[in-house]
Amino acid sequence: MNSSTITHATPDQSGTARQLIELGLALDPEARSETLARLIAASLHEGPGTALERFASEGELDAESTLRELNDLRVPLEQEGWVDALGRHILATGSRS
Template sequence: MPASLDQADTALQILDDWSYGDTTVADEGIARLLAATLHDGPGTALERFAATGELDAEAALRELGDASVPPEREGWVDALGRYIITKGGRS
């Protein structure tokens, strides 16, 4: 069942808040949601992290470095990068 528009707006607001440093929500869950949004497809480090929680920090950071996103989503890339650097693959 698709999410309602209210739920989608709420999810976007949580992601935006988290990317601006409000980490009062579950960090790994939000990081995995960001990875799911940003990955380039099956078999990538970001896709694997999104799906399983297994994080190859070095590969994921390389993929983020190559990510192409609209300007309003650059904060998401930065936030996920901060998460990966901070956690260092210990998810």
């Protein structure tokens, strides 16, 4: 087998992301940190081309579209705080991005 046919599986990082988000929100409940906000967006977005995905991957924040997507999300109870914190971050910084 040559190296061009080898595929590399990446481990599922969702557990690590969940732990980092929970720790980050414990330290920064308002998600003022853009890094934390982008990690939350990365964990919640519903796929490529969404406003949440663009914010997560590129840091490009379209506040109106992102808030609309957040409003439409259905998440487990334990992630509702993530949505709230990300919404507060967007409202606080959306006009500056």
